[in-house]
Amino acid sequence: MKSVVFIKRVPDTDSRIRIAPGGTEIETAGLKYVMNPYDESALEAALQIRSLEGEGTVTVVSAGIPESVDVLRNALARGADDAVLLTMDTGSEGLPLAEVVAAELRDRDFDIAFFGVQSIDDNQGAVGPMVAELLELPAATSVVSFRAASGSVEAIRAIEGGVEVVQLRMPCILTITKGGYEPRLPSLKGIMAAKTRPLEEKPVTPGPAQLRTLSLELLPERTAGRIVGEGVGAVPELIRLLHEDVKVI
Amino acid sequence: MATVVAFIEVRDQEIRKSSHEAVTAARLIADGTGAELLALVIGPPGISRHAVDLGFLGADRIAVAESADFDLCNAEAWTSLVVGVVRGNPTKAVVFPGSAMGRDLAPRVAARLGVGYASECLDFEVVDGALVVRRPRYSGKVIAREAFSTDPAILSLSSNAFPPRERLAEGTLEFIPVLMDELDGGAVVKEVRSTPGQQLDLGEALIVVAGGRGLREPENFRLIEELAEALGGAVGASRAVVDAGWRPHHEQVGQTGKTVSPDLYFAVGISGAIQHLAGMRTARTIVAINRDPDAPIFKVADYGIVGDFSEVLPPLIEAVRKLRS
Numbered sequence: 001m002k003s004v005v006f007i008k009r010v011p012d013t014d015s016r017i018r019i020a021p022g023g024t025e026i027e028t029a030g031l032k033y034v035m036n037p038y039d040e041s042a043l044e045a046a047l048q049i050r051s052l053e054g055e056g057t058v059t060v061v062s063a064g065i066p067e068s069v070d071v072l073r074n075a076l077a078r079g080a081d082d083a084v085l086l087t088m089d090t091g092s093e094g095l096p097l098a099e100v101v102a103a104e105l106r107d108r109d110f111d112i113a114f115f116g117v118q119s120i121d122d123n124q125g126a127v128g129p130m131v132a133e134l135l136e137l138p139a140a141t142s143v144v145s146f147r148a149a150s151g152s153v154e155a156i157r158a159i160e161g162g163v164e165v166v167q168l169r170m171p172c173i174l175t176i177t178k179g180g181y182e183p184r185l186p187s188l189k190g191i192m193a194a195k196t197r198p199l200e201e202k203p204v205t206p207g208p209a210q211l212r213t214l215s216l217e218l219l220p221e222r223t224a225g226r227i228v229g230e231g232v233g234a235v236p237e238l239i240r241l242l243h244e245d246v247k248v249i
Numbered sequence: 250m251a252t253v254v255a256f257i258e259v260r261d262q263e264i265r266k267s268s269h270e271a272v273t274a275a276r277l278i279a280d281g282t283g284a285e286l287l288a289l290v291i292g293p294p295g296i297s298r299h300a301v302d303l304g305f306l307g308a309d310r311i312a313v314a315e316s317a318d319f320d321l322c323n324a325e326a327w328t329s330l331v332v333g334v335v336r337g338n339p340t341k342a343v344v345f346p347g348s349a350m351g352r353d354l355a356p357r358v359a360a361r362l363g364v365g366y367a368s369e370c371l372d373f374e375v376v377d378g379a380l381v382v383r384r385p386r387y388s389g390k391v392i393a394r395e396a397f398s399t400d401p402a403i404l405s406l407s408s409n410a411f412p413p414r415e416r417l418a419e420g421t422l423e424f425i426p427v428l429m430d431e432l433d434g435g436a437v438v439k440e441v442r443s444t445p446g447q448q449l450d451l452g453e454a455l456i457v458v459a460g461g462r463g464l465r466e467p468e469n470f471r472l473i474e475e476l477a478e479a480l481g482g483a484v485g486a487s488r489a490v491v492d493a494g495w496r497p498h499h500e501q502v503g504q505t506g507k508t509v510s511p512d513l514y515f516a517v518g519i520s521g522a523i524q525h526l527a528g529m530r531t532a533r534t535i536v537a538i539n540r541d542p543d544a545p546i547f548k549v550a551d552y553g554i555v556g557d558f559s560e561v562l563p564p565l566i567e568a569v570r571k572l573r574s
Contacts, residue, residue, distance in 0.1 A: 013504045013524040017390040126356035133360035138435030141353045159349040160450035162443040169435040179498030210365025214394040225551035234554045248513045
């Protein structure tokens with residue numbers, strides 16, 4: 001099985017986001033960056049299928065500013081065989097990003113291209129299904145687990161109130177959600193081995209964005225409400241408030 | 250006349266609530282741009298019987314594509330159907346529900362048409378003829394105002410952001426022919442399996458009862474489930490208990506789980522980490538139950554009870570049951 005995993009560098013989930021002067025971008029100074037958590041699951045899925053089959057390759061691809069090389073090194077340390085960074089001057093999202101990824105994948109020989117179901121910065125969940133459209137490949141999104149055998153994949157995708165079972169012809173695209181593939185962490189041995197694995201950088205120029213950010217705003221701080229009371233004694237008053245004042249129950 | 254298309258999702262022969270929200274949102278855009286609203290319903294034969302009701306929610310035209318093969322989703326064929334409708338009508342926007350299906354199809358349609366896509370939209374305005382959306386970024390830590398520079402705008406919605414509004418008007422029903430060659434895709438849905446006890450989706454629920462590490466043991470989630478059931482709500486969980494394997498990932502609220510905006514959110518034994526708050530702080534009313542009076546969750550909660558879940562929940566469940574009976 002030849003797998004390609006697309007990964008993205010994003011601010012850590014514990015980051016407190018601030019808005020930069022100008023009001024259309026976030027303040028990046030002082031932010032800690034990590035591999036997008038859903039991409040960690042996607043990478044894990046690819047690594048597991050390689051060990052299951054005892055053969056095959058896992059190529060990791062990222063597209064972004066030069067610093068994105070960090071998440072590729074991290075992926076190599078977790079066990080990926082080689083890495084490609086599509087280098088761009090500024091970050092890109094949505095269809096222009098999908099176009100540069102599709103252009104990279106078009107000439108590659110692969111069986112499954114994995115994506116995280118969404119990134120935790122842009123939240124769109126768009127790049128995987130967009131690449132599938134651009135390459136005219138079958139795709140399943142929000143995949144919890146899958147099995148691959150004789151040219152086809154059976155994927156379990158999370159939907160409201162249950163799961164959907166999808167049969168896909170390979171090559172195909174899967175976007176992975178968390179839950180089924182608990183990501184491994186880089187080992188010391190892996191970190192050493194990663195230094196000798198191929199990491200190629202290719203400059204790309206994505207097309208113009210189709211959405212322009214007019215402004216970013218932080219959600220207004222919620223004002224702390226009130227402590228209704230302590231322990232069991234507070235229950236009747238809470239019920240009264242929710243029933244009579246807020247009328248929500 | 251310009252058209253705004255609302256994509257309608259059908260499951261088990263019924264139109265889903267999230268699709269009613271898509272009609273409401275599409276109506277707002279149609280009114281703002283002087284367009285007519287076309288609701289596109291794809292489903293098994295007979296679905297048009299339910300589809301006519303969409304007129305009362307705001308649809309001017311209800312276009313139905315019925316096929317015996319449309320009991321289960323066929324993403325490639327349905328993308329083609331949506332694109333066909335867009336090409337056949339001067340379309341300003343296509344609105345998808347914020348469901349798994351909506352979020353799967355919308356980016357495919359955007360890519361096929363070569364236009365922009367915005368997910369999880371919270372509201373809209375029209376500025377100099379361009380559609381401007383507000384949508385969360387960084388999983389709700391930031392709200393962005395973004396303007397489309399391409400037409401049509403492809404959108405999916407945040408759940409619970411557009412409560413359905415009824416009107417006294419009917420829509421006209423029309424049928425779209427389905428060509429069989431559209432059905433030959435490389436991905437085929439074999440079946441849908443419902444998860445017992447998960448009928449109500451966390452993202453769509455109007456009441457969410459969530460538990461965290463403060464519950465001490467996975468078995469104690471029984472009380473969370475009982476309170477959720479008594480309230481007719483869904484169960485949520487913090488990242489800590491999902492990572493610990495107590496609860497499945499589809500129950501996780503927060504930056505690497507679901508972002509929810511219910512009318513009422515109970516946080517029980519949840520301290521209130523930044524990534525958790527990002528996922529629930531737009532709830533209308535937040536109730537926190539926690540032993541630690543200094544827990545950050547009390548800073549965002551409307552009402553708090555300082556106390557141990559094991560003491561507070563049983564009488565609370567009892568009181569809710571009494572109220573509801």
